[in-house]
Amino acid sequence: MTVAERLREATRQLGPESSTGRLDAELLMAAALGASRSELLLRHMRDPAPEAFEALLARRLRDEPVAYILGSAEFYGLEFAVTPAVLIPRADSETAIDAAHEAFSGHAPARILDCGTGSGALLLAALSLFPDAHGVGIDRSAEALAVAAGNAVKLGLAPRAAFHLRDWEQPGWTQDLGGPFDLILANPPYVEDNAPLEAVVRDHEPHGALFAGPEGLDAYRILIPQLPDLMAPSGLALVEIGHRQADAVSAIGRAAGLAAAVHHDLGGRSRIIAFSVDNSGSA
Template sequence: MEIKPSVWTIGEILQWTKQYFSGKGVDNPRLDAEVLLSHILHRDRLYLYVHYDQPLAPDELIAFRECVRKRAARIPVAYITGEREFFGLMFTVSADVLVPRPETELLVEAVLKRLESRPAPRIVDLGTGSGAIAVSLLTQLPAATAVAIDISAAALVIAEENAKRHGLADRLELRQGDFWQPAAGMLFDAIVSNPPYIPADDVAALAPEVRTEPVLALDGGKDGLDYYRRLLTDGYSHLAPGGFMAIEIGISQADAIRSLAEQSPFVIQEILLDYAGIERVVVLTGRGRENVEN
C-alpha cells in the first residue's frame, strides 16, 4: 500500500482510501475511511465535510496510513479505533470482545420495555463481553442493578472499563465463570443474553472481520444451539417471580428455539423482528406465568 503525495487534503485522502478499500473487498469503504480519519483527527465526521480542503499534517498522514493498512487486512474498524457506538453510547472494545452490533439494540429495547415500570429490577447478562448490554440497560434504569458474567477474564477487563466509563461501577457486578456457575443461588427479574450461536462448522466461513473476533463469542456448538439449551434448561431456577428471559438468536434459529422452549420450563411470550425482518429476539416467561405483566 502506498500513499505517495506528501500533502493530501481531507477530501483527497478520503477519495483515495475509498477506492483502495473497494479494491480490497471492504464493505462500506467510504464510511470506514471517514470513521478512521475522524479517529485520527479527533473530530466528528461532519468536520471532514466542512474542512474538505484542509491538508493533513505529516504525523496525521502517517497515523492514518497505519489505520488503512489494518483495515485493508480486514481488521474491524472498532478494533482499530478501540471504540464502538452502541445504543447511543461509546464503548471501549478490543480483540478480546465481540464488537457490539446494531441488531443487539433490539434486545436492549425489549428488556427496557418490560423493566421500566419495576422499582428496582435485578438483571443478569450472560456472556457479557464488552458489557454493552448491561451498561446500556443500567443507564436507562437508574434503580436497577446487574450481574455481568463471562468466562473470559480479558473480556471482563473491558466490561469493567465500560462500567467505569459510564459511571456504573457501583451497580454492575462482574463475575467470571462458565455461564450459570457464577450466579449460583441468585434470582433475577430479567435474564438477558446474546450467546454464541454460530454452528461450529460455519465459523471458518464467516467474513474475515468476524473471524478476528473471539471464537468463544461466536461458536455455539455443532448446531449453534448449545447455549440456548443451557439457558432454557437452567434459567428457570434463576428467575424471580414475574421475571422473564430475553435472548438474541441467529438467522433461521427461531423454529429451533420454539422446539427447545416446548421441552423447557419456559414459554415464548414474543419474538421480535430486526430491521431486516429477521426473527432476532425471543422473550420468554416461566411456564405457568404467561399472563404475568412484564
C-alpha cells in the same frame, strides 16, 4: 493530497473489502485528525491528509474491524471500549434493550443478569435505561470482564454493576450472584462451526463468543434449561438468536417450561426470544 482526495482514494482501496468503505475511511481519518466525524466533514476536508491515516488504513485493508482499530464502538447511544477479547456490539443486539424497555414500561426491573457480558454492552445499556436497577455480568473470559468493568466506570455505572468470572457450562456458576433476577439478558455463541463468515469477523473476533457447534445451538441447550432457576416469578429472559434459529431455540425453552415470544430486528429478522415462566400448563 487533501483529506477529501485521500478519502476518495481510500474508499476505492477499501471497496472490494468493505460494504462501508466510505464510512470506514471517514472514521479512520477523523481518528487520525483527532476530530469527530462531523468535525472532519465540516472543517477538515481541505486540510492536508495526516500521515497517521496511512497506518490506520493499512490495518483496515488487512480486514481488521474499524472498532478494534479505534478501540471503541457505539451501542444504544453509548460509547463502549472494545478489544479483540470481546465481540463488537452490533445494532441488531439493541433489539434486546428495546424489548426490555417495552416489557418493563410500567415497572422497572430491580435485578438484571447478563450472561456472556463481553464488553458489558447489554447490561450497561439496560442499567442506563433503568436507573434504579442493579446488575451482574458474567463471562468466562477474564479479559472480557476487564473491558466490561472499564466500560462501567467510564459510563458512571460501576456502583450498580458487578462482574464475575463464571462459565455456565460449569457446576455452581450461579452461586452468590444475588438472584433471582427480574431481567436476564444473553447473547450466547450461536454461529454454526462451519458457517462462512467474512474475514473481518472470522479472523479477528473471539471464536469462543461466536461458534456453538454444528447447528449453532450448543450454548442454548446448556444455558436455557438453567434460566427458570435464575428468574423471578414474573421475570423475563431475552436471548439473542441467529435469524434462522427461532423455532429451534423456542423449542429448547418450551422443553424447559418457558413460554417463548419472538422479537424482530429493524431488518425484520428474528433476533430475540423472550422467555418467561409458562404458567399455562402447556409449556
